[in-house]
Amino acid sequence: MSDTILNVEDLKVHFQVPRGGFFGGRVPLKAVDGVSFELKSGETLGIVGESGCGKSTLGRAVLQLIEPTGGNVAWLGSNITGLDAKTMRPYRKDMQIIFQDPLASLNPRMTIGEIIGEPLKTHYPEISRKDRREKVRQMMDKVGLLPQMINRxxxxxxxxQCQRIGIARAMILEPKVIVCDEPVSALDVSIQAQVVNLLQDLQKEFGLSLLFISHDLSVVRHISHRIMVLYLGKVMEIAPKDAIYADPRHPYTKALISAVPIPDPDRERNKEIVVLQGDLPSPIAPPSGCVFRTRCPFADDECAKTAPQPESVEAGHTVSCLHWQKLGG
Amino acid sequence: MSPxxxxxxxxxxxxxxxxxVSAVNGIDFHLHKGESLGVVGESGSGKTQIFLSIMGLLAKNGRxxxxxxxxxxxxxxxxxxELNKIRGVTMSMIFxxxxxSLNPYLKISKQMNEVLIEHQGRTEEEALKESIQMLDLVGIxxxxxxxxxxxxxxxxxxxxxxMIAMALLCKPDLLIADEPTTALDVTVQAQILDLMRNLKKELDTAIVMITHDLGVVAGLCDRVMVMYGGRIVEKGDVRNIFYDAQHPYTQGLLESMPRLDEAKASKLxxxxGQPPNLQNLPVGxxxxDRCEYRKDQCLSSIPNLIEFAEGRAKACFREAS
Known part of the structure; x- marks a missing residue:
C-alpha cells in the first residue's frame, strides 16, 4: 500500500451556466475548484460533503467522464487529462465506476449476463461468447449472485442485487480503481452492510483502490483509510480516518461530525451539536476568501479576504482554515 | 391519563x-400526550402504511x-x-x-392561510399574522x-x-413525521431534529417518527416500535431497544449499522438475504429466512407479539437471551 496510482493536482471543473434573464449571459459554476489528492494502491479514500459540494463531479472528472477545465489527473505517472476517447480507452480498463441508483444504471432491455459482459466485449472483442459467459458466471458468483440467473x-x-450487478460489471475487467458514487445510499440498512462487506472483500482479493463518495459519514468511516471533506468544491480537510473523527481541525468537519445521529440514546442525547446557521451558499456566487465563512461560527474579517491554503497538522493530515491553530483540536 | x-x-x-397484499397486520399500540414514538423498519415493512391507514390516506385499493x-x-x-375536521387540525402528517407536498403554483402565504381560514375560521389578516409567527417558530x-x-x-x-410550520398551524396534538429528514443533509437534519425536540417540549405535541435511521430514533424518541413484514416484531422504551434488544431482527439491525462514534470490527x-415480499409472505x-435462531416452530406458525416485561414486547419464539 505504498505506490501512488492516481495523482490529482489542482483539479477544476467549472460549468458555464446561464445567469438568468434573457440577456443574462453565462457565469461559471465552480463545481470543483482546485482539488488535489493522491490515491495509493489498495487504499480507500472517502470523499464526504453535503449535496452540491461537488463530490460526484469530482469522481467523474477524475475518470475523465467530465472534462476538467483545469489541473491534472495522472494515472501511474502519465497525464490523462483531456485525452480523446480513443487514447483514453486503454486506461478505462483500469478505472471503473458504480452508481447510486442501482436500477437506473442498468439497461432494462439487456439481460444481466449481457450487462456484466459488455465491458469485456468492448475491451476484449477477441474473447469468444462462450468464454465471456463463463467469466460472467465466475464474477456473478464472486459478488454473490446465483450464476443461473444470468439470463434474467x-x-x-x-x-x-442490482447494486451487486453494477459491482460485477465494474469488476469484470479487473480494474485497479473503482469510483463508488454513493453506492449504498439507496439501500436498506441490512442490505447496505452486505454491499459494504462485498466491496471490502473484493478490495482485499484484488488489491483494488476505491474512491468512496458518500454523504453518510458512518459508512465512510467504516470503509475508508483516509477521508477528504469537501465544501463548495474545495477541500476543507484530509486526514486518516481515525484522526478525522478523533481530532477534526476544520470547523466544518467538526460541525459535520457532530451532526451525525448516533444509534445510542445516551450518547446521542448527551453529545454537543455544532449547529450550522443557514444553508449552502449558491455555487455561482461563492463567498470571497474562505467559502465556508458564511456559516462558520469563528469567521472574522480576515476570512473574507484571504482564501486559506492547505496546511499540515501532522503527516497525512492537512486542513484549510486560517484559524485552525487558534481553534485547537 | 388515557392515551x-x-x-x-x-x-x-x-x-x-x-x-x-397484507401491508399491515394485527397492529396494537398507543401514544400519550407529549410522548414520541419511533417506528423503525426497512422499505416495505409497512411502517408508512400504518399511519396512512390512520390518517385515512390509503390508496384507492386499500382497506x-x-x-x-x-x-x-x-x-x-x-x-x-368528519375526518377532515381532524386531519391537519388535531392530527397532522409531514412527508x-x-x-x-406543497403546491408549486401557490405562495406559501396562500397555502398556510388556507389552513387557518378553513379550519379555524380566521380572517385573512389574522391568518397571515399567525402564519408568520409559525414560520418564525420553525426558524425561517x-x-x-x-x-x-x-x-x-x-x-x-x-x-x-x-411543511412542519403548516402541520403545526392548528397546534395539533399529534404530529406524524414520515422520514422527514431522509432527503436532507446531516447538518440540516440536525436543525430539523432540534426543532422537533423543542416542539415536543414546548407544545407538548405527541410525535410519531417513522424512519429507517436508528440514530434519529435514539436522539428523539421515548418509545420504539420495530416493524418487519407488516408486523410489529418488538416494542419497548428507547433504552431497552438499543441496549437490550430481544428480537433477532432488532439485534441484527443494530449490529449492521456502521458507527461513527467507535471503530467497529473490520467487517460489518x-x-x-433480503426483506420479504408482502405479497408472498412465508407461512410462519x-x-x-434471515434468522440464525430459526427452529421448526418458526416455519409453521406466526409468533404473537407477547409482553415479556413492563412495556416491552416481542414477537419471537426464542427464549429471552
Missing part, C-alpha cells in the same frame, strides 16, 4:  | 392485479379494519367530511419530500418577507420547515 433482466432483482 | 391515540388490531389489505381511537373518537370507517429567517414566496424559492431544508455484521415468521 434487471427488473427481476431487488435494489441490493 | 390520545389507541390502535387495536389494525389490518390493512391492498387488492392488486397480482393478488391481495383497513380494526380500531383506531384518536382522543376517544373512532377513525376507521369515519366519513371523509419525506416537501416539494411534492425573515419570515415576514419569505411568507410571500413560492415553494421553489426555498431550499430543501427550508421547505421541510415550511450483515443480515443475510416473516423473518425465518
Amino acid at each position: 433482466y434487471p427488473h427481476e432483482f431487488s435494489g441490493g | 390520545i391515540l389507541n390502535v387495536k388490531n389494525l389490518e390493512t389489505r391492498f387488492q392488486t392485479l397480482d393478488g391481495e 383497513s379494519t380494526g380500531s383506531v381511537k384518536f382522543k376517544g373518537q373512532e377513525l376507521i370507517g369515519m366519513k371523509t367530511g 419525506q419530500d416537501p416539494m411534492t 429567517p425573515e419570515a415576514r418577507k419569505r411568507v410571500h414566496m413560492y415553494p421553489h424559492e426555498f431550499s430543501g431544508g427550508m421547505r421541510q420547515r415550511v 455484521h450483515a443480515i443475510p 415468521c416473516a423473518f425465518q
Whole structure:
C-alpha cells in the first residue's frame, strides 16, 4: 500500500451556466475548484460533503467522464487529462465506476449476463461468447449472485442485487480503481452492510483502490483509510480516518461530525451539536476568501479576504482554515 | 391519563392485479400526550402504511379494519367530511419530500392561510399574522418577507420547515413525521431534529417518527416500535431497544449499522438475504429466512407479539437471551 496510482493536482471543473434573464449571459459554476489528492494502491479514500459540494463531479472528472477545465489527473505517472476517447480507452480498463441508483444504471432491455459482459466485449472483442459467459458466471458468483440467473433482466432483482450487478460489471475487467458514487445510499440498512462487506472483500482479493463518495459519514468511516471533506468544491480537510473523527481541525468537519445521529440514546442525547446557521451558499456566487465563512461560527474579517491554503497538522493530515491553530483540536 | 391515540388490531389489505397484499397486520399500540414514538423498519415493512391507514390516506385499493381511537373518537370507517375536521387540525402528517407536498403554483402565504381560514375560521389578516409567527417558530429567517414566496424559492431544508410550520398551524396534538429528514443533509437534519425536540417540549405535541435511521430514533424518541413484514416484531422504551434488544431482527439491525462514534470490527455484521415480499409472505415468521435462531416452530406458525416485561414486547419464539 505504498505506490501512488492516481495523482490529482489542482483539479477544476467549472460549468458555464446561464445567469438568468434573457440577456443574462453565462457565469461559471465552480463545481470543483482546485482539488488535489493522491490515491495509493489498495487504499480507500472517502470523499464526504453535503449535496452540491461537488463530490460526484469530482469522481467523474477524475475518470475523465467530465472534462476538467483545469489541473491534472495522472494515472501511474502519465497525464490523462483531456485525452480523446480513443487514447483514453486503454486506461478505462483500469478505472471503473458504480452508481447510486442501482436500477437506473442498468439497461432494462439487456439481460444481466449481457450487462456484466459488455465491458469485456468492448475491451476484449477477441474473447469468444462462450468464454465471456463463463467469466460472467465466475464474477456473478464472486459478488454473490446465483450464476443461473444470468439470463434474467434487471427488473427481476431487488435494489441490493442490482447494486451487486453494477459491482460485477465494474469488476469484470479487473480494474485497479473503482469510483463508488454513493453506492449504498439507496439501500436498506441490512442490505447496505452486505454491499459494504462485498466491496471490502473484493478490495482485499484484488488489491483494488476505491474512491468512496458518500454523504453518510458512518459508512465512510467504516470503509475508508483516509477521508477528504469537501465544501463548495474545495477541500476543507484530509486526514486518516481515525484522526478525522478523533481530532477534526476544520470547523466544518467538526460541525459535520457532530451532526451525525448516533444509534445510542445516551450518547446521542448527551453529545454537543455544532449547529450550522443557514444553508449552502449558491455555487455561482461563492463567498470571497474562505467559502465556508458564511456559516462558520469563528469567521472574522480576515476570512473574507484571504482564501486559506492547505496546511499540515501532522503527516497525512492537512486542513484549510486560517484559524485552525487558534481553534485547537 | 388515557392515551390520545389507541390502535387495536389494525389490518390493512391492498387488492392488486397480482393478488391481495397484507401491508399491515394485527397492529396494537398507543401514544400519550407529549410522548414520541419511533417506528423503525426497512422499505416495505409497512411502517408508512400504518399511519396512512390512520390518517385515512390509503390508496384507492386499500382497506383497513380494526380500531383506531384518536382522543376517544373512532377513525376507521369515519366519513371523509368528519375526518377532515381532524386531519391537519388535531392530527397532522409531514412527508419525506416537501416539494411534492406543497403546491408549486401557490405562495406559501396562500397555502398556510388556507389552513387557518378553513379550519379555524380566521380572517385573512389574522391568518397571515399567525402564519408568520409559525414560520418564525420553525426558524425561517425573515419570515415576514419569505411568507410571500413560492415553494421553489426555498431550499430543501427550508421547505421541510415550511411543511412542519403548516402541520403545526392548528397546534395539533399529534404530529406524524414520515422520514422527514431522509432527503436532507446531516447538518440540516440536525436543525430539523432540534426543532422537533423543542416542539415536543414546548407544545407538548405527541410525535410519531417513522424512519429507517436508528440514530434519529435514539436522539428523539421515548418509545420504539420495530416493524418487519407488516408486523410489529418488538416494542419497548428507547433504552431497552438499543441496549437490550430481544428480537433477532432488532439485534441484527443494530449490529449492521456502521458507527461513527467507535471503530467497529473490520467487517460489518450483515443480515443475510433480503426483506420479504408482502405479497408472498412465508407461512410462519416473516423473518425465518434471515434468522440464525430459526427452529421448526418458526416455519409453521406466526409468533404473537407477547409482553415479556413492563412495556416491552416481542414477537419471537426464542427464549429471552
